[in-house]
Amino acid sequence: MWEYSDKVREHFFNPRNSGPLKDANGIGDVGSIQCGDALRLMLKVNGQTEVIEDAHFQTFGCGSAIASSSALTEIIKGMTLDQALEVSNQNIADYLDGLPPEKMHCSVMGREALQAAIANYRGEEWSDDHEEGALICKCFAVDAVKIADVVTANHLNTVEEVTFYTKAGGGCTACHEGIEEILAGIKAERAGPGEVSPPLVSPVPAAPAAPVSAPTAAVGTPTPSRLTLVQKIRKIEEVLESVRPMLQRDHGDVELADVQGKTIYVTLKGACSGCMMEVATLGGIQQKMIETLGELVKVLPVSHMPVEA
Amino acid sequence: MEAIYLDNNATTRCDPAVVEAMLPFFTEHFGNASSIHAFGSQVGKALKKARGQVQALLGAEHDSEIIFTSCGTESDATAILSALRAQPERNTVITTVVEHPAVLTLCDWLEKEGYVVHRLRVDRKGRLDMDEYRSLLNDRVAIVSAMWANNETGTLFPVLEMAAMAAARGIMFHTDAVQAVGKIPIDLKNTKIDMLSLSGHKLHAPKGIGALYLRRGCRFRPLLRGGHQERGRRAGTENSASIVALGKACELASEHMDEENTTVMGLRDRLEKGILSRIGHCFPTGDVSNRLPNTSNIAFEYIEGEAILLLLNRLGIAGSSGSACTSGSLEPSHVMRAMGIPYTAAHGTIRFSLSRYNTDTEVDRVIEVVPGIIAQLRKLSPYWTDDGPAANPEAAFTPTYA
Numbered sequence: 001m002w003e004y005s006d007k008v009r010e011h012f013f014n015p016r017n018s019g020p021l022k023d024a025n026g027i028g029d030v031g032s033i034q035c036g037d038a039l040r041l042m043l044k045v046n047g048q049t050e051v052i053e054d055a056h057f058q059t060f061g062c063g064s065a066i067a068s069s070s071a072l073t074e075i076i077k078g079m080t081l082d083q084a085l086e087v088s089n090q091n092i093a094d095y096l097d098g099l100p101p102e103k104m105h106c107s108v109m110g111r112e113a114l115q116a117a118i119a120n121y122r123g124e125e126w127s128d129d130h131e132e133g134a135l136i137c138k139c140f141a142v143d144a145v146k147i148a149d150v151v152t153a154n155h156l157n158t159v160e161e162v163t164f165y166t167k168a169g170g171g172c173t174a175c176h177e178g179i180e181e182i183l184a185g186i187k188a189e190r191a192g193p194g195e196v197s198p199p200l201v202s203p204v205p206a207a208p209a210a211p212v213s214a215p216t217a218a219v220g221t222p223t224p225s226r227l228t229l230v231q232k233i234r235k236i237e238e239v240l241e242s243v244r245p246m247l248q249r250d251h252g253d254v255e256l257a258d259v260q261g262k263t264i265y266v267t268l269k270g271a272c273s274g275c276m277m278e279v280a281t282l283g284g285i286q287q288k289m290i291e292t293l294g295e296l297v298k299v300l301p302v303s304h305m306p307v308e309a
Numbered sequence: 310m311e312a313i314y315l316d317n318n319a320t321t322r323c324d325p326a327v328v329e330a331m332l333p334f335f336t337e338h339f340g341n342a343s344s345i346h347a348f349g350s351q352v353g354k355a356l357k358k359a360r361g362q363v364q365a366l367l368g369a370e371h372d373s374e375i376i377f378t379s380c381g382t383e384s385d386a387t388a389i390l391s392a393l394r395a396q397p398e399r400n401t402v403i404t405t406v407v408e409h410p411a412v413l414t415l416c417d418w419l420e421k422e423g424y425v426v427h428r429l430r431v432d433r434k435g436r437l438d439m440d441e442y443r444s445l446l447n448d449r450v451a452i453v454s455a456m457w458a459n460n461e462t463g464t465l466f467p468v469l470e471m472a473a474m475a476a477a478r479g480i481m482f483h484t485d486a487v488q489a490v491g492k493i494p495i496d497l498k499n500t501k502i503d504m505l506s507l508s509g510h511k512l513h514a515p516k517g518i519g520a521l522y523l524r525r526g527c528r529f530r531p532l533l534r535g536g537h538q539e540r541g542r543r544a545g546t547e548n549s550a551s552i553v554a555l556g557k558a559c560e561l562a563s564e565h566m567d568e569e570n571t572t573v574m575g576l577r578d579r580l581e582k583g584i585l586s587r588i589g590h591c592f593p594t595g596d597v598s599n600r601l602p603n604t605s606n607i608a609f610e611y612i613e614g615e616a617i618l619l620l621l622n623r624l625g626i627a628g629s630s631g632s633a634c635t636s637g638s639l640e641p642s643h644v645m646r647a648m649g650i651p652y653t654a655a656h657g658t659i660r661f662s663l664s665r666y667n668t669d670t671e672v673d674r675v676i677e678v679v680p681g682i683i684a685q686l687r688k689l690s691p692y693w694t695d696d697g698p699a700a701n702p703e704a705a706f707t708p709t710y711a
Contacts, residue, residue, distance in 0.1 A: 012619060018689050029691070029708040036613050036641060036656040038708045040691040058691035060656075062615035066689060 005097035011067035021056035026121030037061040041113035101141035139171025170283035257302040318662035334550035359556025366559035368496030381487040381508030382411040384521040392452035394530040399451035457489035462595025463604030476501035491562035514558035518551035574602035583676035611692040
């Protein structure tokens with residue numbers, strides 16, 4: 001059985017605002033019956049103030065789909081439409097004290113239902129702009145379609161590059177075979193008949209540019225400006241500051257231990273220390289470091305620091 | 310409230326007599342069967358006895374036809390890879406679309422490696438088309454691998470007939486019988502089956518032990534090479550405690566075979582009838598007239614399986630669902646899709662699989678609570694109105710694909 005938080009269980013066992021809503025004036029139907037998750041969100045919006053006075057849902061889906069729908073209705077009631085449009089899928093997941101990576105798409109579906117319902121109220125046409133594939137990387141919840149898109153857009157050739165651009169494969173590494181298969185498939189397509197295929201191992205790009213939210217924009221790699229060691233450490237501290245609240249929320253913390261060349265050693269503290277997600281946490285921090293510093297760096301736990309002779 | 314375990318096709322509880330039989334092999338009988346001294350020879354004798362017990366349950370002609378392995382998956386992989394390696398001139402595998410992943414995933418990989426794989430389709434009741442099967446038997450086929458009983462629906466394949474057809478064309482036949490062994494009588498010496506996989510934990514032995522039946526004379530190439538254990542056909546020090554346990558479990562399965570096909574089957578039938586008569590818009594899947602005595606798989610329309618399981622679990626009832634709702638393009642169970650069950654029903658399939666440990670009282674309790682759970686979830690479903698499915702469910706709710 002999935003590791004659901006108490007909050008998810010509670011919202012599943014006692015869903016709020018379920019069932020049809022009379023006088024709904026904004027309705028969003030999203031999901032895929034094929035994938036076993038579909039949601040109808042019904043809003044009653046005040047015509048003058050654009051405040052969502054009531055919200056109901058009907059959901060065909062698993063425990064977390066029902067809990068996410070329930071949470072969504074609770075979150076948006078009382079909001080104006082503009083406020084509601086700011087609600088992200090992460091907000092929904094956070095409201096439920098987190099969702100397992102395999103179930104994050106349930107929160108995405110909630111957000112999409114919201115967009116669809118508001119578009120419906122406003123008389124606009126809403127179309128889904130993302131496609132979801134089979135989950136490849138469980139540590140960072142990255143699916144096959146996303147990996148393929150990023151590989152194609154950025155002409156990636158190696159698993160390592162895929163990890164730099166998407167995080168996929170940066171945690172437990174069990175999905176590397178899956179990533180290799182995607183790479184091989186795209187390479188075969190790219191080569192096409194009569195064309196010469198690029199070499200299997202291409203040099204790693206000087207700096208991966210990839211803000212994960214907009215991978216396709218990351219074609220050009222920015223030239224890293226040279227930083228002095230002090231500037232570099234300041235930036236490293238900034239990154240650690242930015243992730244600290246997230247770690248502290250899970251009763252953990254992180255501290256910089258040392259910087260040796262391109263390797264940054266950190267100490268994970270509190271609940272982070274020895275956590276099974278340690279590798280994923282470090283992978284996430286590393287990704288941020290790479291983005292901020294504009295160069296390839298490694299983030300390792302202090303236990304990996306070479307002992308001085 | 311006592312928990313009610315109706316997920317015996319997933320795994321079973323160890324019979325107390327099985328546990329009792331294996332325990333001494335962790336303590337006083339810790340020896341290595343290969344050793345000359347007394348510590349080893351005692352273990353050697355126990356392994357021989359266990360081999361005989363497995364032989365008896367399977368109706369094998371010789372006890373040396375039993376090779377102990379670590380699990381059903383290992384047995385399946387050993388059988389299929391052996392057939393391909395022993396017959397390099399043959400490059401084709403015939404299997405079915407509804408096999409367990411232990412076979413299907415292996416076949417997917419073999420295909421990538423350049424082998425040819427034919428997957429026999431099934432009809433709406435999960436039955437094979439024997440004419441299609443016959444048409445595919447040719448000199449390039451190294452092995453046919455078809456499950457004896459389907460793990461999700463319990464539907465039985467005509468493996469005896471299929472094995473005979475393969476043998477007539479000189480083709481090896483393997484059956485993944487992990488669900489069938491211990492539930493239906495098997496008499497391998499009077500069949501043309503060359504190889505059969507079984508798994509201990511499906512018949513009240515512990516996890517981590519399985520066996521491969523290998524007909525004497527069937528050409529074989531080991532998966533694991535090394536020591537001389539299992540006559541060199543499966544190297545690695547014997548898992549003696551678990552082998553003894555599997556032997557005991559097989560002996561008990563023989564003793565309980567009638568009970569399985571009378572009492573357990575009676576409980577299953579009563580459970581299924583009770584649910585079907587109390588709940589609308591649900592139906593049993595698979596070939597209900599030709600299936601395992603312990604399995605009932607029911608599709609509840611317009612709701613999703615995991616949600617049903619969570620509510621059952623809260624009441625202490627354990628079943629399972631073929632629907633694995635996870636990220637992205639994952640479809641409902643490949644078995645349900647292969648039978649053409651519509652999505653609105655395929656996602657809501659629940660498997661109840663019983664064992665000799667289940668009771669009348671438990672069945673009564675499940676029949677009593679399931680209707681409420683189904684009604685509760687249907688109330689949440691966009692395909693459902695007050696007391697029935699929306700007039701035209703497919704049209705009433707047509708979500709944007711997300």
